[in-house]
Amino acid sequence: MASWASACRSALSGQEWLCRRRPYLTRLITDPRGLYTVFSKMGPRRRVAEEDSATDVVSATFTLWREQIRSLKDLVPAKAQQGKTLFHCSTVVVAFAFAFAWVCHVRARGHGSDRITHFIFIADCWGRLRPSVPAEYCGNRVRPCFAGVKSEDLIRCDGFVVASAAIGRVIEELEADVLNDAEEWRGRAQAAMAEQALTVAGSPRFRVYDTDMGWRRPNKVEVTSIRTSGAILVGESREDEGGVEIGLVPPKE
Template sequence: MAVQFEVKVLEHCRVSPPPNSVPTTSLPLTFFDIPWLLCRPMQRILLYEFGCSTAQFVTDVLPQLKHSLSLALQLFFPLSAAECGGVFSDLLRGGLRDAKEIHPLVPPIPIPPSRILNESLLELTPLLALQVTLFPNMGICVGIQFNHVVADGMACTYFLKTWASLFQSRSGLSCIDEVLPVVDRGVIKDTDRIEDVLLNQWRGWGSPRWKDNAATVGLLEEKVRATFVLTRGDIEKLKNWVSGKCISAKHTKPVHISSFVVACAFTWVCVIKSQDKITNDSFGDEDLCHFSFVADCRNRKEISVPSTYFGNCLAICFVSVKRGLFRGEDSIALAADAIGRRVQELESGVLVGAEKWLLQWNEVSETGDLLTVAGSPRLALYETDFGWGRPRLVEMVQIDASGAMYLTEARNEKGGVEVGLARSRAQLEAFSSIFQLGKDQLQQC
């Protein structure tokens, strides 16, 4: 049964950097930004157990949240605070959950009307909305909606952790002892004029479909979501099993096997098998299944972008495998080998084929059999501490509509991975049983 939240807005305000603390400027798009013009905003919630009354929240916590946010914005742009009458523990329960139940915890980004400027149609798009929801005497939820065109997940997480540090310290910017964020778009060099190529391709796509709110709400109907865990032991067994299969089949070790590769391969195979189960194998063996992930391009020699760059700096990668290969005993090893080879290819140049990112995205999206990855264990979202301890739960909400899988580090075990999915109840139940069966079989290896 879905949790019925009643969210009462306590305050809605705009938070800006301190007056005269930042210059009036505009940032140009880089070729890394253009693909994300087509994508939904990132949506996250972080739930903390914290015994805080409404009175304490309004008089102490909320003012400090706004002050520390203002300071964080000085470094790196509406914040709403709400009180929720829902049962906090229901959000932490395991199993399948109605996808719509957590959406009241994510602030909307209002889409302002377009206007004409210099005889051209100008679309205004807000970049950031934050919502802090209080479950009186139980916990606090921090919700964020962030326009992907301004920055990627790594940069967004950097911003969130900076805000958390400023709130926890209550000592102003003096607590920020790390290297400050780099916002200069000039660090992105485009010697091959990739931006021009991608812009021309983007113009042919039209307005992103996610801006149709009615369509987005419709995507949530009949959806359920769940989080699955691969323990550190599961990951190590997967690595060993995949390596053994590759050696026996090819007499050579796989080119690249990592926690990310095997977690993605295992999940991808389970998704495909769950599709087959609920459709009675109606797909053909020759049908292609596509998988897409991104690779962080910071700190790579060929483009020399610093790790603290605040913007988008992701290469988009695609892998395609015939569905029939997922129906054999070695499907996970085959998927891992395919993903690992694509990861290894990045060593030859992260920007190789960058001019085709949008064309490839369009091509694989049209097949309807594309699984993408949101998030990464490297973001370490469970280390976002406002002084209330580590989050009890981290969710990436946009997958309810996008159909992506998300990855985060496991909360309770170093080296483990959490996998989030939203699907129809029938498919997610099938996925859950296949996922657990796969884990059980690993224990016998």
């Protein structure tokens, strides 16, 4: 998107622009276990059927302000230490509002039971790949991450700390080997989605409000696929630098 916007703003023709800022399109990621073959045999994802389209839904966007995020980030280590559960609370965990959105989702649906509730998000592997790939590489360099805890643990008063710890542990595990369980990704995703897992679209790091096609920055950015996928959109705030927008399209009920 950034390259496309830059080309639109440029006085150069598209061909001239690409010659000056050519992205890396060759497959560069080392694949010693033959994962490309494994993934190619999985077949295409199921297409969303017409009858699956949500019609009686409500679209809403909420802002988690920078000061609120800071308060949440300060809360987690203190609560975790009281419970003798220490973990690294990275900016990714809280600033992306994953844990906060997950807890709100479970509480709103009233899933207070001992069944496992699942949360699936995408992690950027660019800084974790060995050998590294250049920043201009345009291939897919993300992977799914899976977190799961009991629903009843999330609706407790310290549910946010529980969710943050679960997500934080998953992120820390990536440091060892980002492809260590790649053969299991599809199976784990299917199993989690069968139990109404919450998934995330977007990322504050995409900086969508910086995307200027020559008409100045956009007033509002939405991801229309969440209308049928049931995912939530997490992106940077258009009003508060350092804040986060959370978009969702739940059933009206």
